[in-house]
Amino acid sequence: MLEIKDLSVYFGVINALKGISLTVNEGEIVTLIGANGAGKTTTLRTISGLEKPTTGTILLEGKDITATSAKDRVKMGISHVPEGRRVFASMTVLENLELGAYLRRDKKEIAKDLQMVYEHFPILHTRRKQAAGTLSGGEQQMLAIGRALMSRPRILLLDEPSMGLAPLLVQEIFNIISNINNNGTTVLLVEQNASMALRIAHRAYVMETGSIVLSGTGADLMQSEDIKKAYLGG
Numbered sequence: 001m002l003e004i005k006d007l008s009v010y011f012g013v014i015n016a017l018k019g020i021s022l023t024v025n026e027g028e029i030v031t032l033i034g035a036n037g038a039g040k041t042t043t044l045r046t047i048s049g050l051e052k053p054t055t056g057t058i059l060l061e062g063k064d065i066t067a068t069s070a071k072d073r074v075k076m077g078i079s080h081v082p083e084g085r086r087v088f089a090s091m092t093v094l095e096n097l098e099l100g101a102y103l104r105r106d107k108k109e110i111a112k113d114l115q116m117v118y119e120h121f122p123i124l125h126t127r128r129k130q131a132a133g134t135l136s137g138g139e140q141q142m143l144a145i146g147r148a149l150m151s152r153p154r155i156l157l158l159d160e161p162s163m164g165l166a167p168l169l170v171q172e173i174f175n176i177i178s179n180i181n182n183n184g185t186t187v188l189l190v191e192q193n194a195s196m197a198l199r200i201a202h203r204a205y206v207m208e209t210g211s212i213v214l215s216g217t218g219a220d221l222m223q224s225e226d227i228k229k230a231y232l233g234g
Helices: 040-047 070-075 093-099 107-120 122-126 137-149 167-182 194-200 218-223 225-231
Strands: 002-011 014-024 029-033 055-060 078-081 155-159 186-190 203-208 211-217
Touching: 002 040, 014 029, 014 040, 014 055, 014 211, 029 040, 029 167, 029 194, 040 078, 040 155, 040 186, 070 078, 078 137, 093 107, 093 137, 107 122, 107 137, 107 167, 122 137, 137 155, 137 167, 167 186, 167 194, 194 218, 194 225, 203 218, 211 218, 218 225
Parallel strands: 029 186, 029 203, 078 155, 155 186
Antiparallel strands: 002 014, 002 055, 203 211
C-alpha cells in the first residue's frame, strides 16, 4: 500500500533522514522504533506531506505522491495522528470529530463513522458535548485517533499514541489500535514503548540517527538480543 524509496530530509544542514526505504502492505501494522531523534516523527510527517523530502519517492498503491499536498493525501486515504494529540481544546469532542470529516460530503456515511468511533471509544460519546481541553490525556489521545478515523483512512499514521499515559490506558490504546487494524485499516505506528509496539506489529523497522538499521517481523525483533538490550530493558 505504501512504499518509501531512498527518502532523505534536511532541516538546514541537519540530515534528519538519510535515504530510508520501507514498505507497508495492506492490512498490516508496521511499527518504527528507535531512540528520540532517530527520525521516526520526521518519517511520518514526510509521508503525510507536512515535511518536504530533499530526495526520494513516496508511493501510495503504486502512485507517486511525493509532490502531492497534505490535504490531497488525506483525500487519498492517509490520516495522521500527530505526537502530542493536538486536539482543538476550545471545541467540543463532537466538533473535533466532525472536523476529521471536513473533506467529506457523504452525511449518512459520516454519521455511520461517528457511531463507529463511539463504539471504539465509548467515553467520547459520554463526553461529546465537553470541551476537548477538559479531557484527560488518555481521553484526548482517544479523541485524536477518533478524529483521524473520521476521514475514513486507508492507512493511519500514529505518532507516539502511548506518550504520557498510565500503563492501564496504554494497554487499552494498543487494544484499540489492534481492533482498528482488524476492521481493515492499515497502520504505521511510531512508538517509544517498543515492547507494546512489537507485540501488536506484523513487521517493524528500527531507526537510528536517520537511518533504518534493522527490520523484521515484530515477533522476531522481540527475540533479538540487540533489541532486548537497547529497547526492551533486557
